[in-house]
Amino acid sequence: MSGLEALHATALAMVAPGRGILAADESNATMTKRLEAVGVESTEETRRHFRELLVSTPGAEEHISGVILYDETIRQQSADGRPFCELLSERGMVPGIKVDTGAKPLAGAEGEKVTEGLDGLRERLEEYYEMGARFAKWRAVIAIDDVLPSTYCIDVNAHALARYAALCQEAGIVPIVEPEVLMDGTHSIDRAEEVTLATLRAVFAALLDQRVALEGMILKPNMVLSGTDAPQQGSIEEVAERTLTLFRQVVPAAVPGIAFLSGGQSDELASAHLSAMNALGNVPWELSFSYGRALQATPLEAWSGDEAKEPDAQKAFAHRARCNGEARYGRYTEELEQSLAA
Ligand code: 13P
Numbered sequence: 001m002s003g004l005e006a007l008h009a010t011a012l013a014m015v016a017p018g019r020g021i022l023a024a025d026e027s028n029a030t031m032t033k034r035l036e037a038v039g040v041e042s043t044e045e046t047r048r049h050f051r052e053l054l055v056s057t058p059g060a061e062e063h064i065s066g067v068i069l070y071d072e073t074i075r076q077q078s079a080d081g082r083p084f085c086e087l088l089s090e091r092g093m094v095p096g097i098k099v100d101t102g103a104k105p106l107a108g109a110e111g112e113k114v115t116e117g118l119d120g121l122r123e124r125l126e127e128y129y130e131m132g133a134r135f136a137k138w139r140a141v142i143a144i145d146d147v148l149p150s151t152y153c154i155d156v157n158a159h160a161l162a163r164y165a166a167l168c169q170e171a172g173i174v175p176i177v178e179p180e181v182l183m184d185g186t187h188s189i190d191r192a193e194e195v196t197l198a199t200l201r202a203v204f205a206a207l208l209d210q211r212v213a214l215e216g217m218i219l220k221p222n223m224v225l226s227g228t229d230a231p232q233q234g235s236i237e238e239v240a241e242r243t244l245t246l247f248r249q250v251v252p253a254a255v256p257g258i259a260f261l262s263g264g265q266s267d268e269l270a271s272a273h274l275s276a277m278n279a280l281g282n283v284p285w286e287l288s289f290s291y292g293r294a295l296q297a298t299p300l301e302a303w304s305g306d307e308a309k310e311p312d313a314q315k316a317f318a319h320r321a322r323c324n325g326e327a328r329y330g331r332y333t334e335e336l337e338q339s340l341a342a
Pocket of ligand 1: 023178261263291
């Protein structure tokens with residue numbers, strides 16, 4: 001198999017029908033916030049423990065195709081001494097790794113950020129590949145307000161995403177290219193659409209300029225949504241239609257799959273939007289998920305550090321994975337959502 005064929009095969013496995021990706025790659029600072037919110041002290045061990053609990057959920061592999069790990073986690077082992085990459089590979093889930101080092105203030109652009117992590121990336125990717133990682137993630141963030149984002153911010157982030165993606169492919173690792181237009185704010189769905197279009201145009205121009213093979217990558221975008229505090233929210237159907245209409249205009253058909261982020265949507269809306277898009281269909285790419293909060297929030301709360309609650313937490317995780325797995329076929333329903341309680 002050529003290098004590109006191997007990348008393409010991995011990308012297809014990541015967006016296999018009925019399955020999607022668990023983003024469990026929170027930095028220690030973010031994970032600390034999440035754990036403390038449910039009354040758990042954040043230590044190397046509690047972070048490891050919660051992540052092992054998720055990935056060892058019976059049947060998780062039915063709906064989870066891959067897991068994005070954080071640098072700390074990829075170096076950790078399960079309670080019985082197996083590295084996380086091995087735990088995942090054994091059950092047919094592709095191990096992935098977050099490789100950016102975070103979004104930092106962008107010089108000369110008040111309120112905007114640029115994602116860092118290119119220095120030394122070639123060597124880090126080699127090491128992660130040795131450990132078993134077969135895909136990576138880099139997240140750029142684009143904020144919206146009355147004047148933002150600047151073209152400058154979009155361009156530097158697109159350029160960095162493409163540099164990262166090219167280095168990943170050189171290392172035999174599939175890049176998840178994640179330009180996230182944030183939901184925070186009062187902006188309208190029209191404005192979200194306009195900014196998402198400008199961002200994706202710049203990202204694909206940079207990817208092509210930098211010779212990234214589109215067949216060997218996955219796009220991880222936001223859906224087209226009104227701002228969280230906007231007076232008017234689009235209906236589920238409107239979000240699905242607008243997102244797909246926009247993506248048809250700007251995402252080349254050579255990209256094997258689009259794995260949406262949840263971005264702070266409720267668990268239910270994240271599933272409902274994905275399902276509505278798959279029900280509309282008629283697109284050249286797989287429409288999948290790569291959710292963090294929308295897969296983990298309920299199990300984390302159910303666990304809250306209590307050993308006796310671990311089966312409940314795994315049940316909650318399996319339920320969310322199943323809801324999103326069904327959404328891949330456009331089959332997520334209110335009834336399915338309620339079936340856990342039954
Ligand atoms: P959310 O689904 O919580 O937005 O997280 C996905 C992710 O990996 C962000 O980089």
